[in-house]
Structure formats: structure tokens, C-alpha cells
Amino acid sequence: MAPRYAMSKQLIDTLLHIPDLDVETDVPMSAHTSFGIGGPADALVTPKTSEALAQVMKVLFRAGERPLVIGKGTNMLVLDGGIRETVVKLAGGLDHIEVDGDRIVADSGVRLASLCRACADNGLTGMEWSAGIPGTLGGALHMNAGANGGEIGQFTEWVTIVTLDGELQTLRRDEIGFSYRSSSFQEMDCIIARAGLRLEEATQSEVHEKICGVIESRCQKQPVAMPSAGCVFKRPTNDYAGRLLDEAGAKGMRVGGAVVSHKHANFIVNDGDATAQDVLELIGLVRGKVKDLFGVELATEVCVVGEPLETAASVEASLVSEAVR
Ligand SMILES: Cc1cc2nc3c(=O)[nH]c(=O)nc-3n(C[C@H](O)[C@H](O)[C@H](O)COP(=O)(O)OP(=O)(O)OC[C@H]3O[C@@H](n4cnc5c(N)ncnc54)[C@H](O)[C@@H]3O)c2cc1C
Numbered sequence: 001m002a003p004r005y006a007m008s009k010q011l012i013d014t015l016l017h018i019p020d021l022d023v024e025t026d027v028p029m030s031a032h033t034s035f036g037i038g039g040p041a042d043a044l045v046t047p048k049t050s051e052a053l054a055q056v057m058k059v060l061f062r063a064g065e066r067p068l069v070i071g072k073g074t075n076m077l078v079l080d081g082g083i084r085e086t087v088v089k090l091a092g093g094l095d096h097i098e099v100d101g102d103r104i105v106a107d108s109g110v111r112l113a114s115l116c117r118a119c120a121d122n123g124l125t126g127m128e129w130s131a132g133i134p135g136t137l138g139g140a141l142h143m144n145a146g147a148n149g150g151e152i153g154q155f156t157e158w159v160t161i162v163t164l165d166g167e168l169q170t171l172r173r174d175e176i177g178f179s180y181r182s183s184s185f186q187e188m189d190c191i192i193a194r195a196g197l198r199l200e201e202a203t204q205s206e207v208h209e210k211i212c213g214v215i216e217s218r219c220q221k222q223p224v225a226m227p228s229a230g231c232v233f234k235r236p237t238n239d240y241a242g243r244l245l246d247e248a249g250a251k252g253m254r255v256g257g258a259v260v261s262h263k264h265a266n267f268i269v270n271d272g273d274a275t276a277q278d279v280l281e282l283i284g285l286v287r288g289k290v291k292d293l294f295g296v297e298l299a300t301e302v303c304v305v306g307e308p309l310e311t312a313a314s315v316e317a318s319l320v321s322e323a324v325r
Contacts, residue, residue, distance in 0.1 A: 011063050039079065054162050095109045112136065143301075144182055
């Protein structure tokens with residue numbers, strides 16, 4: 001299928017010749033995000049090996065393109081106009097795990113669920129907090145994902161990244177700044193390819209039991225069956241965004257198809273046909289309520305990417321008017 005906007009046919013052809021790389025064009029991002037929201041990406045590529053990933057980066061770098069990377073799209077709101085950069089997707093591609101004693105080496109596209117299973121099967125404790133988080137290891141490292149006092153940075157020994165020009169580099173833990181829902185990867189232009197984690201030994205049944213407990217508690221407290229991107233806001237200092245939002249009466253507030261969950265006030269769910277614009281307006285409304293009532297400015301945890309519909313429509317209109325001139 002022909003690309004909708006700026007992506008050149010020559011670039012697509014070059015990408016199509018890279019071995020172990022799936023290439024799709026004009027891809028609805030709603031199919032690649034847990035929110036089920038998002039306009040089309042001009043091109044989406046899924047590397048199956050780290051060599052393919054490095055080659056993609058080299059090709060895009062030579063073409064003067066900066067990619068947009070996604071893991072499983074579970075912490076993302078893609079705007080309705082879609083994405084003009086090439087999307088490099090890691091989930092469903094790089095997904096190898098190796099366990100050696102108390103150490104695990106895993107590709108960035110490995111799902112946290114698979115990592116938890118590998119930990120349970122090998123009697124390794126530490127990662128149970130991540131049970132039920134639907135993203136990948138790469139996304140977790142980028143966000144320093146965490147829950148119930150645990151976070152991925154605590155267990156990370158090293159991370160291998162691919163730089164924008166396609167070079168592999170390995171960073172030790174002390175070279176990476178991890179803090180609450182933040183890592184130095186957020187300030188770097190790179191793709192996380194692989195990481196080494198170190199855990200502690202336990203019995204398989206202990207780990208399994210803890211994982212089951214965490215999943216049960218998530219199902220009770222979070223709207224896990226509805227499309228969402230997890231918690232919308234970060235925790236403010238010494239408080240919880242969910243508590244503030246609940247007290248501000250946010251539960252059940254709606255804009256179009258976007259609704260604040262009745263189960264957990266820090267989750268916005270897609271009730272069927274929500275647009276990114278609906279979600280953004282709802283975020284603005286509930287944030288305003290919390291600010292008015294408590295004087296607290298909530299910061300978003302969800303990553304907002306892409307273009308609003310108007311920009312894409314005006315690009316399309318100008319391309320159409322150029323074509324008819
Ligand atoms: C029901 C539900 C519950 C959740 N619960 C939690 C929770 O308890 N705790 C928590 O922290 N999060 C939670 N999340 C959010 C999310 O699942 C995590 O942050 C997860 O780690 C994101 O992984 P992902 O692969 O989906 O990343 P994506 O959403 O695809 O990407 C998130 C960010 O990471 C970047 N990124 C992704 N992969 C890479 C890579 N390989 N290299 C460089 N950058 C990369 C992206 O560019 C983007 O900026 C939840 C989400 C849902 C839907």
C-alpha cells in the first residue's frame with residue numbers, strides 16, 4: 001500500500017530489503033496500543049534480531065529520519081493524526097530470554113509476563129511486582145516501571161542500546177539514572193535492545209504464589225478488562241493521584257468515548273470509540289479539578305506522541321492542493 005504522507009518509496013524499498021524485518025505501511029496505531037486509540041503511522045517496522053534493528057537505525061539515520069520506538073504501546077496515547085516518523089516496534093520481534101543462575105538476559109521486546117514466568121519457572125524472586133503489567137522490558141526500562149515498592153531499575157545490571165546511527169553500546173547500571181517513573185533513556189536518542197537483570201533465589205512455589213497474589217489484587221483494583229494505558233498521572237509528592245482524583249469527583253467523568261474508570265480514578269478507559277482528543281480533553285478537565293481543589297498540578301505518566309488531526313488534515317490538504325496545481 002502507498003504511504004499516506006512524507007515517507008518516500010525509496011526508503012520503504014530499502015527497509016523491505018533488510019533481512020528479519022517486518023515492514024508495514026499506513027498502519028492504524030489503534031491496533032498497536034492498549035488504549036485502542038491512534039491515527040495511522042506512515043510505516044511500522046518490527047525487527048526480529050538485533051542486527052536487523054541496528055540496520056534499520058543505520059538506514060533511517062542516513063535518510064535523516066528519527067524513529068519513534070514503541071514496545072507494546074501500553075503506556076502511550078497516539079494522537080488522532082497519527083505518526084509521520086517510522087515506528088520501530090519491539091514487541092513481537094526481539095523476545096529472547098536466557099537464565100543463568102540468578103541472572104537473566106532478556107531482549108527489550110520480551111513481555112513482562114514472559115519475564116515473570118521465566119522467574120517463576122527458575123525460582124527467582126524480585127520481579128513479582130510486575131505481574132499483570134502488560135508492557136515489554138524495553139518500555140519498562142524507559143519508564144522505570146514499578147508497582148508496590150518494586151521497580152525495574154532495582155534489578156538492572158546493564159542495558160545494551162542501539163544509538164541513532166546504529167551502533168551498539170552497553171551501559172552499566174551506575175551509568176543509567178533511574179528514579180520514580182524516569183530513566184536517563186528518556187533524555188537519550190536510543191533504542192533499548194537488551195538488558196541484564198539480577199534477582200534472588202527462592203522456591204518456584206513462593207514466586208508463583210506472589211505472582212498470583214499481585215494479579216488478583218490488580219484485578220480487584222484496576223479496570224484490567226477495559227482498554228487503557230494504565231495510570232494517567234504520576235504520583236505527586238507524598239500523595240496518590242488516584243486519591244486526589246477520587247476526592248475531586250473524577251470517577252465517571254466522560255468526554256466522548258473516554259471515561260474516568262469507576263474502579264480506579266487514575267485510569268481513563270476507552271469506552272468503545274474514544275479519540276485521543278477525547279482523552280486529552282478529559283485529562284485537562286480532571287487535572288483542573290485537582291488543581292482547583294488541592295492546588296496540586298498532576299504530571300502525566302502516559303506518553304503522548306504523534307500529531308493532532310488538524311495538522312495531519314492540513315498536511316493532507318496541502319499535498320492534495322499541490323497535486324492538483
Ligand atoms: C492495565 C495496565 C496496568 C499498568 N500498570 C502499570 C504499573 O503498575 N506500573 C507501571 O509502571 N506501569 C504500568 N502500566 C503502564 C505500562 O504497561 C508500563 O509502563 C510498561 O512498562 C510500558 O511498556 P511498553 O512496552 O508498553 O511501552 P510503550 O508504551 O510502548 O512505550 C512507553 C515509552 O517507552 C519507550 N520505549 C518503549 N520501548 C522502548 C525501547 N525498546 N527502547 C527505548 N524506548 C522504548 C517509548 O518510546 C515510550 O516513550 C500499566 C498499563 C496498563 C494498560
